[in-house]
Amino acid sequence: MLAYIYWNPRKEIFTIPFLNIPIVWYSIFFLLGFAIGYYIFIDILRRYFSLYLEITVKDVISFYSLKHDLIDPKNEDQRKIKQQVFYKQKIESKIKILELLNAYIKRSVKKRYFVEKAFSKAILTTKKKLVLITDRLTIYVIIATVIGARLGHLIFYEEPSYYLKNPLNIIKVWKGGLASHGAGVTILIALIFVWKYIKKYTPKLSYVRILDFMAVPTVLAGFFIRLGNFFNQEIVGTQTSVFWAVIFVNPMDNIAIVPRHPVQFYEGLCYLFIFLLLYYLTYKKFILKKEGVLVGLFFILVFSSRFFLEFLKVKQSDILDADAFILMGQYLSIPFILIGIFFLFFTKIKSFFLKNNEIIE
Numbered sequence: 001m002l003a004y005i006y007w008n009p010r011k012e013i014f015t016i017p018f019l020n021i022p023i024v025w026y027s028i029f030f031l032l033g034f035a036i037g038y039y040i041f042i043d044i045l046r047r048y049f050s051l052y053l054e055i056t057v058k059d060v061i062s063f064y065s066l067k068h069d070l071i072d073p074k075n076e077d078q079r080k081i082k083q084q085v086f087y088k089q090k091i092e093s094k095i096k097i098l099e100l101l102n103a104y105i106k107r108s109v110k111k112r113y114f115v116e117k118a119f120s121k122a123i124l125t126t127k128k129k130l131v132l133i134t135d136r137l138t139i140y141v142i143i144a145t146v147i148g149a150r151l152g153h154l155i156f157y158e159e160p161s162y163y164l165k166n167p168l169n170i171i172k173v174w175k176g177g178l179a180s181h182g183a184g185v186t187i188l189i190a191l192i193f194v195w196k197y198i199k200k201y202t203p204k205l206s207y208v209r210i211l212d213f214m215a216v217p218t219v220l221a222g223f224f225i226r227l228g229n230f231f232n233q234e235i236v237g238t239q240t241s242v243f244w245a246v247i248f249v250n251p252m253d254n255i256a257i258v259p260r261h262p263v264q265f266y267e268g269l270c271y272l273f274i275f276l277l278l279y280y281l282t283y284k285k286f287i288l289k290k291e292g293v294l295v296g297l298f299f300i301l302v303f304s305s306r307f308f309l310e311f312l313k314v315k316q317s318d319i320l321d322a323d324a325f326i327l328m329g330q331y332l333s334i335p336f337i338l339i340g341i342f343f344l345f346f347t348k349i350k351s352f353f354l355k356n357n358e359i360i361e
Helices: 025-049 063-071 076-085 094-105 109-118 126-157 160-165 167-171 180-198 207-232 263-281 285-289 293-312 328-344 346-360
Strands: 005-007 012-016 021-024 246-248
Touching: 021 025, 021 207, 025 126, 025 207, 025 285, 063 076, 063 094, 076 094, 076 109, 094 109, 109 126, 126 180, 126 207, 126 328, 180 207, 180 328, 207 263, 207 293, 263 293, 293 328, 328 346
Parallel strands: 005 246
Antiparallel strands: 012 021
16 A cells, blocks of 8 residues: 555644634745745846946936036045046036946946945945836735735635625735735736836836746745645645555545545646756846746746646536536636747837837838
8 A cells, every 4th residue: 555645734824813814824935935935036137237237317306416416525535436437527417427337337246346335325236226127026026915815715716606795805815825926917918017116216127027027036936836726735635556645634624534646746846947947047138138038937937837737636626517628727828838939039029010110111
């Protein structure tokens, strides 16, 4: 007889006093994924900014302060820059000041940071810019993820009549019921608003490029979320006799307690591999400069793996018939795969339309 793995951890780590809201493993893994993803996004964005070191008008908080600090330096760093860059130069126009500062920087990261440090009150530092962008993005993405994932589950996996009778149960996300496809849609929408906010700091960072950089920490968050599903004993696999099968002793959907594929673990490993691949690609300068590659690969790889692994999952949607050949998750994955193909060829599609517009004009 095979020694299957019996899996029955405590789902609740503790309960918040007075509110009586349980904190489950899923919540911890969810937050861990976002916390690590925060610093990964900053790391990628920092390397992207290092490709474009010129100080632009958008980087200057106060030209008045910058001009006066150059005329009358307040610290040793300012004096050094004045002596090396503005020696016998008239400090007059904004354009001239930026031209001379950028000539001094000459694509040197160290010199860019040195200028930022010297004139920190007049120039928005890269560090501050990274925090401003990432903080705003994180808030929007967390809200979009929770709302979209919850609505996606209610629309595609549950009977609407139940929640019409019990509307308060809609907000009880700690009891399970989140769908990644719904989160994907709302995140795409939320990032439009983030992009509009970011434009005032860095016009070069397009909407598609934000999607590229967001794809990397997002797939890592997906890995942690699937670990949370494993601890919650939800989204379980079909019955199997393989030696690594897991017996979920207390599954969330009250299904038969038999050896099953640990499909959450399979999916989590796929996401971890995709994360390592995408993160590796961010160290290639041509990938950072080319729009759509990272997010295109993200959609294609994540939702293709999701499509095939759905064959090993038990039915989750109450909308589809029990004998349906493919599951709801597979139907929902197909549009995202097509979106991924579009983004993968985004640069070529964009250049094609730009050329056609030039011909028409």
